[in-house]
Amino acid sequence: MILPACADEVAYYYKNNLDILLLTGDAYVDHPSFGISIIAQLLKKQGYRVAIAAQPTKSTLRNYPRPNLLVGITAGNVDSILSNYTANRKIRSDDKYSSGGSPGFKNNRNRPPRATIVYANWIKEIFKGIPVVIGGIEASLRRFAHYDYYSDKIRKSILADSKADLLVYGMGESQILEIVKRVEHQGPDFDRSGIPGTCYLQSSPQGKILPSYEEVVNNKSGLPQAYKIISQHSHPGYSSILSQQQDSRYIICNPPALPVDTVKLDEIYGLPYSRTVHFLFKKVPAFEMIANSITSHRGCVGNCSFCSIITHQGRIISSRSESSILEEVDIITTLESFHGHITDVGGPSADMYGSYCNFNSQIGCGSRRFCLYPKPCLNFINQPDKYFQLLEKILSHPKVKKVSIGSGLRLDLALRHDQYLKKIITTYTSGMLKVAPEHIAPQVLEVMRKYQPGEFEKFYTRFTKLKKEFKLRIQLVPYFILSHPGETESDLELLSRYVKKNRIFSKAIQDFTPSPLTRSTAIYASGINPDNGQEIYVAKKDKIRKRRRTKILNKKP
Numbered sequence: 001m002i003l004p005a006c007a008d009e010v011a012y013y014y015k016n017n018l019d020i021l022l023l024t025g026d027a028y029v030d031h032p033s034f035g036i037s038i039i040a041q042l043l044k045k046q047g048y049r050v051a052i053a054a055q056p057t058k059s060t061l062r063n064y065p066r067p068n069l070l071v072g073i074t075a076g077n078v079d080s081i082l083s084n085y086t087a088n089r090k091i092r093s094d095d096k097y098s099s100g101g102s103p104g105f106k107n108n109r110n111r112p113p114r115a116t117i118v119y120a121n122w123i124k125e126i127f128k129g130i131p132v133v134i135g136g137i138e139a140s141l142r143r144f145a146h147y148d149y150y151s152d153k154i155r156k157s158i159l160a161d162s163k164a165d166l167l168v169y170g171m172g173e174s175q176i177l178e179i180v181k182r183v184e185h186q187g188p189d190f191d192r193s194g195i196p197g198t199c200y201l202q203s204s205p206q207g208k209i210l211p212s213y214e215e216v217v218n219n220k221s222g223l224p225q226a227y228k229i230i231s232q233h234s235h236p237g238y239s240s241i242l243s244q245q246q247d248s249r250y251i252i253c254n255p256p257a258l259p260v261d262t263v264k265l266d267e268i269y270g271l272p273y274s275r276t277v278h279f280l281f282k283k284v285p286a287f288e289m290i291a292n293s294i295t296s297h298r299g300c301v302g303n304c305s306f307c308s309i310i311t312h313q314g315r316i317i318s319s320r321s322e323s324s325i326l327e328e329v330d331i332i333t334t335l336e337s338f339h340g341h342i343t344d345v346g347g348p349s350a351d352m353y354g355s356y357c358n359f360n361s362q363i364g365c366g367s368r369r370f371c372l373y374p375k376p377c378l379n380f381i382n383q384p385d386k387y388f389q390l391l392e393k394i395l396s397h398p399k400v401k402k403v404s405i406g407s408g409l410r411l412d413l414a415l416r417h418d419q420y421l422k423k424i425i426t427t428y429t430s431g432m433l434k435v436a437p438e439h440i441a442p443q444v445l446e447v448m449r450k451y452q453p454g455e456f457e458k459f460y461t462r463f464t465k466l467k468k469e470f471k472l473r474i475q476l477v478p479y480f481i482l483s484h485p486g487e488t489e490s491d492l493e494l495l496s497r498y499v500k501k502n503r504i505f506s507k508a509i510q511d512f513t514p515s516p517l518t519r520s521t522a523i524y525a526s527g528i529n530p531d532n533g534q535e536i537y538v539a540k541k542d543k544i545r546k547r548r549r550t551k552i553l554n555k556k557p
């Protein structure tokens with residue numbers, strides 16, 4: 001059942017006796033692709049009375065009764081700066097997580113910029129003294145002093161700016177259950193220490209000390225140095241507590257929580273989601289895109305420098321069992337909106353379902369090396385057969401006519417298995433196959449920690465051959481990132497020639513967006529390689545980025 005998401009529903013269903021209020025910057029959709037729905041259903045299963053305040057205003061929040069335990073806050077499935085501003089800091093004209101895809105008005109956005117901070121300040125004012133816990137991707141990525149591309153400045157940890165009591169980073173299921181239990185038994189002054197995957201503020205440092213906020217602001221190498229230590233300590237089972245001074249206090253960041261295993265993941269995806277949009281909202285594009293798709297796993301072993309998924313979900317792959325996924329297929333096929341097409345079965349990258357590390361399947365090897373870069377590690381076990389068996393079983397469901405792979409594919413994994421690409425393009429692609437080579441120039445690929453040079457060309461040749469052989473009407477859509485750190489004028493020239501020769505869609509070429517807490521952003525902000533302290537060229541000025549875009553799209557400047 002969908003949970004109460006307005007004051008009238010809280011009065012009707014709970015007689016105003018509410019335990020936990022959860023705020024989100026997304027429209028409320030009760031579906032496991034929306035983080036807040038997972039947390040809400042999980043807490044409800046434990047017996048708590050939970051309500052949602054989706055895209056709230058200060059006045060709608062005033063109508064809710066004071067919760068007995070705590071308020072949880074997330075900006076939603078996307079960072080609120082990224083959802084409000086383009087890579088070039090222009091205001092966006094859409095928000096796929098809002099009704100009708102509308103972001104609201106210029107000065108009254110459905111999801112306000114810096115939503116976590118805005119919501120936390122409202123709650124602190126309305127429900128004085130109540131414990132406030134922030135989480136989700138925005139809180140995760142902004143937990144330390146970080147570069148903010150909109151203001152082009154280093155900002156303090158979001159914990160300091162929001163004045164929240166606790167910050168949950170990564171996927172937050174185990175953390176939130178522990179926090180709620182502590183508040184229930186210890187009251188609002190609960191012990192905040194020692195919960196893996198959380199951060200809090202205190203007056204003294206602990207564990208390994210990062211360059212302070214002041215040092216990150218005033219010293220060019222502060223951010224890359226901090227990034228290096230954070231990335232070394234972002235592996236469950238191999239990490240220390242980290243501290244970073246912000247003014248007179250310290251952010252204490254506990255080591256990451258262990259990723260959930262198959263049993264827990266099955267439980268999470270088996271919760272009774274109604275798979276509907278709350279009546280206060282309608283036609284949410286992000287939901288319409290994923291309503292008939294299935295998450296098969298979490299985590300990504302890719303380690304791409306620009307990607308925040310690995311920072312948020314981690315690199316240990318947690319896969320659901322086949323039976324749990326098939327049960328979800330049964331549910332989806334009963335929905336009114338289902339017309340026979342399962343539009344995706346995947347995760348951050350489709351072809352990692354069932355993958356694991358042979359060295360240590362639970363926690364991998366820490367920061368010793370990368371699973372796929374520069375070459376796949378011998379301990380990395382990829383199981384395409386398991387993935388295709390699953391897809392075949394879904395396809396054999398009497399009500400399923402088509403199964404597509406909508407999640408991205410790793411080119412290097414697709415090239416590893418001969419029959420793999422053939423199956424994908426002959427059976428599991430509908431119209432377009434999206435891949436992300438990201439660039440062509442070897443030195444940019446190296447900064448990105450992406451594929452080996454020439455890998456995309458190999459993939460393209462094989463794709464074209466198969467397309468001809470099976471007379472298929474499908475199109476390969478490769479995505480590229482423009483103005484990524486390390487891209488010089490000659491790299492741009494190389495990419496530009498390639499794009500023109502192969503008539504790449506302009507929409508598939510995107511400007512680099514410096515999301516907080518990625519390696520690429522540390523390089524973008526400082527011009528320094530965090531690994532060795534060497535300088536890297538960065539096209540940072542708006543004018544240069546604009547000229548590059550104009551050139552690649554072959555428009556007159």
Ligand code: SF4
Binds near residue numbers: 360364365369372378
């Ligand atoms: S041992 Fe290899 S597969 Fe395992 S976590 Fe390390 S790099 Fe990845």
